[in-house]
Amino acid sequence: MHVLVLGAGQLARMMSLAGAPLNIQISAYDVNSETVVHPLTQMTTGNDLASAIRQADVITAEFEHIPLDILAVCEKSGKFLPSTEAIKAGGDRRIEKKRLDDAGVKNARYFVIQTYEDFHKAIEHVGVPMVLKSALGGYDGKGQWRLKELDQADTIWAEMAECIAATDHQAIVAEEFVPFVREVSLVGARSANGTVAVYPLAENVHTNGVLSLSTAITDQALQEQAKQMFTAVAESLGYVGVLALEFFDVSGSLLVNEIAPRVHNSGHWTQQGSETCQFENHLRAICAMPLGSTRLIRETTMINILGEDRLPEAVMAMAGVHVHWYGKVKRSGRKMGHINVCGDSSGSVQNKLSDLAQWLDQAAYPALHEFVRKSSTQA
Structure with a gap:
């Protein structure tokens, strides 16, 4: 099976890593350079989109802001999933709002x-x-x-x-302006036959508008709300693949903030925390394979690495700490990688986060240090 991904960033990279055990080959089309590249090495393998489309069994996307002419060509091939309408909804807030209204889902x-x-x-x-x-x-x-x-x-x-x-x-x-208690997100997958599988909710912390930290949480009432809203949106869009909904938690009632028609930053914790990661389930859905289990197998928190291209050796040596680099050139504020921190319990994860904070600079990881400070105050 050969999948062509529109976009050649870290999400295509992680799809490639997840697809290899399933014998799914991934190529990535860089919409900026208009070249086909290997998602891991970034080596150019072609510069003809039409040829890449012919060679692919399925075409998908790692981001929403795809030029409409490229989207139209891919749609015409009959191979593009989740759908051009879903991508447009993620890339244009006017369409997004209408889609949420049409699905009967609460939003601001x-x-x-x-x-x-x-x-x-x-x-x-x-x-x-x-x-x-x-x-x-x-x-x-x-x-x-x-x-x-x-x-x-x-x-x-x-x-x-x-x-x-x-x-x-x-x-x-x-x-x-919504006076929310916290921001949460739900990542899930939908197959062409309508089967839906969702992951546990993640609680998200942002710094200057950029996601800094996501933690898988257990809240049955919110989970049920989120799943109902996810299913309504996914069915309204005729969605196939992984979809993320970002919510405001307003004292136990959820409002959808944004739709992300793709694998999502707040779902990176699934690489170590779930039985089947979001990247594998996206590929399973678009390649007409059964969806994998989304069960939480260990408590996990994801920390984004922003603008940093190295970590202390002590961090790399810590048990339960998994580092994922994106192979990017360092730039201030750029998403360079992420760290998944795992433990047998939420207390174990909190202890590991406290240990991490001793080695990671507060200016570069403010959300981590604030999380540790709050945890120690509440203890």
Whole structure:
């Protein structure tokens, strides 16, 4: 079986690693350089998308922001999964919001802005404070604003107007500010026959809009809510593959914040924490294989490595600590890899995180240090 992945980053890399035991060969199409590369070595293996499509049994994607002309060619082949509509929903917040509404899934009140007049209508409809996000592009905290007081409106509008003018078909989506208790996400898979398998919820901590730390949690009431909402969205999209929903936990009631139509950063813990990782289950789903078990087999926390390209030897020597590098050139704030920390119990994981914090710099790993500080205060 040969799978062509649109995108040549770390998610394609991890799909390749997960696919090898199943005899699934992965090629990656770099949409920026317009070349086909090996997802692990990054060596160029071709520069003809049409040939790569012909050679592939299945085509999938590792990110949402795929040029529409490339998406159209892949869709025409009849090999693309999950679907172009799902990818568009993940890449355009206007489509995403409509899809959530169509699926009957709760999400924050919103209003789409293209003009200054729309901005003031949004203020009336959504209220202040509000969160504003670019409809196209923007991720890891980029392309976002917060309107906390009305006297900020003109300053923020100037920045948003510049954003709208810079990209064709751009707009801003205004959302009500949700006073959530925490952010959680659910990663799951759906097969073409409608079979759904979801992983345990993960509680997520962000730093400057970038995911820093994810921990698999057990909360049966929230899990059931999340699974129902996941199933509704996946069925509405006719989805095949792994899908992630990001939620706000509002005192035990979930609101969907975002859809991610792909394997997801908050699901990296499944590589060590679950019987079948998210990367393998994505490949199983799109290659028409039975889904693997999503059962939690050990308590796990994932820590993102941002802007760092090495770790102390003491970290590498710790039992239950698994490091995953992405083979990237170091750049400030860049996702360079992640660390999965495993234990027999939540207490065991907390102890290991405390040990890790002694070796990892607070400026580079603020979420880890804050987690350890809170844990020690609550103990």
